[in-house]
Amino acid sequence: MIAIDGPAGAGKSTVAKAVAKRLGLRFLDTGAMYRCLALHCQRHGVTAEQGDDAARLCEGIEIGFGEGEPQRVFLNGEDVTDAIRTPEIGDFASAVSVHSPVRKLMVRQQQAIVAQGNVMLEGRDTTTVIAPEAPVRIYLTASLDERTRRRMHDFASRGIVKDFEELKAEIEERDLRDSTRDDSPLKIGEGVTVIESDGMSVDQVVDRVVALATAAK
Ligand code: DC
Numbered sequence: 073m074i075a076i077d078g079p080a081g082a083g084k085s086t087v088a089k090a091v092a093k094r095l096g097l098r099f100l101d102t103g104a105m106y107r108c109l110a111l112h113c114q115r116h117g118v119t120a121e122q123g124d125d126a127a128r129l130c131e132g133i134e135i136g137f138g139e140g141e142p143q144r145v146f147l148n149g150e151d152v153t154d155a156i157r158t159p160e161i162g163d164f165a166s167a168v169s170v171h172s173p174v175r176k177l178m179v180r181q182q183q184a185i186v187a188q189g190n191v192m193l194e195g196r197d198t199t200t201v202i203a204p205e206a207p208v209r210i211y212l213t214a215s216l217d218e219r220t221r222r223r224m225h226d227f228a229s230r231g232i233v234k235d236f237e238e239l240k241a242e243i244e245e246r247d248l249r250d251s252t253r254d255d256s257p258l259k260i261g262e263g264v265t266v267i268e269s270d271g272m273s274v275d276q277v278v279d280r281v282v283a284l285a286t287a288a289k
Pocket of ligand 1: 103106107162166167196
């Protein structure tokens, strides 16, 4: 089992997917689960500030993952792969995920998947809360400018045009919220390997993670 943690735009998903493919692990995108929860709340008129209501509303939702690139994501059987990738839902997910009842609900579902073994886990809190026992735990990061460039590129490939400075401010705000929330904030856990990926290609980062996984065996 491998867990990759880190701030927005660090390339966690890209790297985690590639590592999962190389090592034959199942890929668990925990952020996609928070995004599904956010979408469900938005559709049912629950705001990101209403933590208790959000957790109650989403208690029975079924989040599923399929194949493909991008990996298909299902909310109660509906394909929401594109719907959860908008900047608005990203923001909603970040805001609603500060609430403990929401986190409890998601962590319970995530740990049930982890218990099945052979998982490549990706997301903020995977190394500290969801799977602190994972033999390979990585905090993947990069400078704010680099992460903004990557996010811009990512949005552009989906036809979403963003202003650099605006996006940079949004990412900074997201970092601040994710790392200052009371319940399981984004942080570098003890014993976690930090990879600063400025100037590294995706392949180089993937090689590094695979090497760490091989060494841990
Ligand atoms: O990784 P992402 O951008 O898809 O995640 C969206 C938001 O979900 C993120 O800003 C914070 C929240 N999240 C979380 O709190 N814990 C996780 N393990 C993954 C995501």
